[in-house]
Amino acid sequence: MSMTELIDAARTSKAWPFQEAQRLLKRYPDGVKPDGSPVLFETGYGPSGLPHIGTFQEVLRTTLVRRAFEALIGAKPEDGRTRLVAFSDDMDGLRKVPDNVPNPQVLAENLHKPLSRIPDPFGTDHGSFAAHNNAMLRAFLDRFGFDYEFIAASDRYNAGAFDEALRQVLRKNDAILDIMLPTLREERRQTYSPVLPISPTSGKVLQVPVEVVDAEAGTIRFADEDGTNVEQSALGGRAKLQWKVDWAMRWYALGVDYEMYGKDLTDSGVQSGKIVQVLGGRKPDGLIYELFLDEKGEKISKSKGNGLTIEEWLEYGTEESLGLYIFPNPKSAKQLHAGVIPRAVDDYWQFRERLAEQPLDKQLGNPVWHLARANGGFEGAEAPGAGDRLPVTFGLLLNLVGVLGAEADREQVWSYLGNYVEGADPETHPELDALVTAALAYNREFVAPTMQRRAPEPNEAAALRMLDEVLARSDEDTSAEDLQTQVYEIGKREEFGFENLRNWFRALYQILLGSDQGPRMGSFISLYGVANTRNLIRESLNR
Template sequence: MSMNDLIAAARVNKAWPFQEAQRLLKRYPDGVKPDGSPVLFETGYGPSGLPHIGTFQEVLRTTLVRRAFEAMIGAKPEDGKTRLVAFSDDMDGLRKVPDNVPNQALLAKHLGKPLSRIPDPFEKGHESFAAHNNAMLRAFLDRFGFDYEFIAANDMYNSGRFDAALKQVLRKNQAILDIMLPTLREERRRTYSPILPISPSTGRVLQVPVEVVDPEAGLVRFQDENGASVEQTVLGGTAKLQWKVDWAMRWYSLGVDYEMYGKDLTDSGVQSGKIVEVLGGRKPEGLIYELFLDEKGEKISKSKGNGLTIEEWLSYGSEESLGFYIFPNPKSAKSLHVGVIPRAVDDYWQFRAALPTQELDKQLGNPVWHLLRANGGWQAEEAPGAGDTLPVTYGLLLNLVGVLGAEADREAVWSYLANYVEDADPAKHPELDVLVGTALAYNREFVAPTLKKRAPVDGERDALKALDCALQVIAPDMPAEEIQTIVYEIGKREEFGFENLRDWFKCLYETLLGSEQGPRMGSFIALYGVENSRKLIAGALDR
């Protein structure tokens, strides 16, 4: 594939990252900013809590748009035509003590202070609570190989790099108030100010009326917590901005061109967009994405603990499957619970296997094409691993582990895989070995406690006896497809009374595996072994 072919195909492709990147191309038709600087993508992080799956999805999706834009302008990642900034709002005041951190009494003493000026409750040697969480963010993003630049609000405010933008906020103070005050309740209007000075007496971020004294000098006047009238600068880390103003100021100061955000920030995006224009900047392009839901369809809440963490997903699935699950339809809400993991793993591998043989337009719509490019690959269909397949599906692996029971271990699973997989050696199949471990964990936590094999009834018993007789005479190494044909033919026989093949397979799943759904039985029998499968049938008949 030539670069010109890629550019032409990318510019007309309907996959959502290309549709988002198309908006950037309209912003900069030549693919570059007027001053020649890189097109800037940004993601935001609030370090009052640890990074989570929402952080991951925002950085991943933004990266996908970044790579799509590069494809449209014929740039490779190493060309430096784009940047991705992960911004931490660590000057925000601590509003409440999080439930899931140690030394809560320590944090309670520092309520209201900037997160970057509160001691580290984790006692890990970091200079502040925010520094600890920022380090966790960087480790989190590095774990997944994201290409990004980390910027902390604390560094920008304290170093003076935001000073010019802060002076502009002071100059436009009344215009900003004209935007914000109509959106606030009467009580809030009386204390609202775009500027949040930091108390010289307590170090807390203050929500008080502020009078602008001298915009060019950065001077303001306000009443401190002790009642004193204070005149001080807002420069050099002595103040921060209200959230919506801060967001707009960041866009203005850094020159952000693209930032996506969740549906819950829709109103903030509208107001911040107006404010950045008042400051003399331009609102970034961006996607408003839907939020994650739990298995009951309720919004995921950190305080409720009804979500699924990154660690939980990686305990029961793979990194690639998480990205694959997040990829489609960002404007539609997604249910995020452990039940979606097995399908995501198998779908990822199905799309990955298909990638090299697809026409270019189909490749560009394949989620795996985007995921393989996310961290630097240019021609994703030629990337290491493109076109690979798993020798067994994750669903089949889960069924095997389910039959082996909660006490099964890695060695036992691999001994059965030898019936089905050529060169059944974990060292030769490292990605499968990862899934063996996650399948064991998934089975132990979610499958084994729910398995309940029922007894066969009426014609089901005769059908199972017929299957046992057929298995008795076949070769132990009969291919899975031939075994599947035998299973099909038995299910079609009228004397057993199945209305359709679905009923026959439901019988097999419920009596032999103890679940309502299951694998292709030919594949399962080949994997589990003919004689072992006959023992399952005998157990069902005895039941």
């Protein structure tokens, strides 16, 4: 496939990363900024709580758009025609103590101070609460292979890198107030200021009226916490900006061209877009995405810790499955809990298997194509491993491990796989081995503690006896397809009274596997073994 073919296909693709990239191309039709600098993508992170998958998804989705844009303009990642900045707003004042952080008294004693100036409650060697959380975010982004530049607000504020942009905010103070004050309640208007000074006595970020004394010098005047009038510089880390003003200033100072954000920031995006124009900049392009919800349908919160952590997903699933789950429909809300992991793992492998046989236009809509490009993994249309398939699904592995019980171990699982997969060995099947480890962890945490196999109804017991008789006449090397046919035929027999085959298979899952859903029974019997399956049937009949 030539680069021209890729560009032509990308410019007509309906996949959402290409749709976003096509909007950005209208901003720069030649694929480059007027001054020749790279097109800048940005993601934001508020390190007031531990990073969660909602944080990670923004970096991934933005990267998908970035790579799609490069495909549109015929650029390779190493060409340097784009940049991605992961920005941490660690100058923000801590408003409340998160629920999921150790030593909360450390944070309680430092409320309203910049996150980057609060001691690390985790007791690590990081210099601050924000530095610890920033490190956690970066560690995972590095693990996934993202190409990004990390920028901490504290570094830019303290080093004076934002000073010129801060002077511009001071120059435009009245115009910014004209934008913001009509959006605020009367009580809030009385204390609102675009600039938040940092108290020279307590070190806290103050929400007080501020008078601009000299915009060029960066001097402001305000009342400190004890009522004392203070005149000091707003530069060099002695002040920060209100959130919406800060966001606009960042767009202006860095020259951001693309940034997506959650629908909870819709109003912020509108006001910040107006402010950046006042400053002399331009609002970035970007989509507004729906938020992740927890199992109860509630918004995931860093402070509550009610969502899956990145570490939890990787314990029970894979990096690729996480990317697959995040990829589709960013404008639709998704529930994020452990129950979605098995399906995401199997969906990833289904898309990966299809990729090699798909025409180019279908490849560009395949999530695996985009995920493989996310870390610059390939240049053409075909991703590494395209067409690969696992010899067993993750769902089937979970069923096997569930039957083996909470005490099952890796060697035991591989002994069964050896009967099902030719040449099965962890060293020759590393990706399958990773799923074995994940399945064991998932079973211990979520399946084994609540597993209950119900007793069969009389008609179900009769069908199970017939299945046992059929299996008694089957060899251990009977193919999964033949076993599936035998199970299928039993379910169709009128004397057992199953309204449809779905009811028969559901009964098998509930009685033998302790689950409402399950694999193709022929595949399970072949993997678990004919004799072992007969033992399961006998146990269920004795139940």
